[in-house]
Amino acid sequence: VELLEEKIRREGKIFEGDVLKVDGFVNHRIDVAFMSEMGKELARRFAGESVTKILTIEASGIGVACVAALQFPGVPPVVFAKKSASKNMSGDVYASEVFSYTRGRKYDIMVSKEHLSADDKVLIIDDFLAKGSALPSLIHVCEQAGAQIVGAGILIEKAYQCGGDLVRKEKGIRVESLARIASMDPQKGIEFC
């Protein structure tokens, strides 16, 4: 966790409009060795939960989720929700809507019914948790499938936004974020919780 905070301080770039860019190790270039350490920490936090499936969303979530999966007992498969700009979805899928503040528009996410079921104990893994992130929609997808949600493992949470607390309090779901940002500003830098 301290490693991650250090890495965000050193390599993250803060822009106006509440934007944190971590393209250098998460969102474009993936520091796989480092992700493996993050995966170990997530596996430690969710030890004993007998996760049968890891659910994430394309594209940046896939790397974190796959590398983390290798650290969990039995190496659970990763299912990644697909993004679609339209409602043109084929056949048997669970779908949910996300509003992206970054892009200023809605998009749908979908998961094939074939790959998520009521027998699953699901850990959701994603890179970011903030206002308008995909987590509530991934939870919605699990609910549609009747799958049990073990919790959510997140790399970076903007803790000054409501995204995480809504899930923790309203849904009663365990959310473990490896770095929780208390505040950030292009001039003053970044503070962690």
Added chain:
Amino acid sequence: VELLEEKIRREGKIFEGDVLKVDGFVNHRIDVAFMSEMGKELARRFAGESVTKILTIEASGIGVACVAALQFPGVPPVVFAKKSASKNMSGDVYASEVFSYTRGRKYDIMVSKEHLSADDKVLIIDDFLAKGSALPSLIHVCEQAGAQIVGAGILIEKAYQCGGDLVRKEKGIRVESLARIASMDPQKGIEFC
């Protein structure tokens, strides 16, 4: 390799229009333990090449590439090219155009200049190689960066199409495909080379 051919025979679904769906272990649900074995085989084939970077493309390529990266000496970082529907790309990127036969349209791929340079020895990893796959464009991106291309590691090649041979012969680039399909048909099934 035999494991992969077996898995494609057992879990792959062939549809009219030359479509092979491997959603159950590559393109939607990722069999991470299995991918790890595939990664070991790629690392064995490219042993001694001192790869400094693995280049892939979102979304399905990311899982294969990250899990494979863990099997290479020094765990090279993975850079994934981004897809963009328009020419509205920001600043300093290498870009190239792909024509997707599946979607019937062109799209751009881009890699930030920050994350690929002339110092890199690049291994390109992707899930599919066929006519109209992203490999030639990923090569084009490396050429723009002046990076050395060690080769390409592919999960599944449609060897009856020209995609792979164009790269091997015209570009002189080493392409290792773990499964090479000689023919496939919804009725007759699948034959490997």
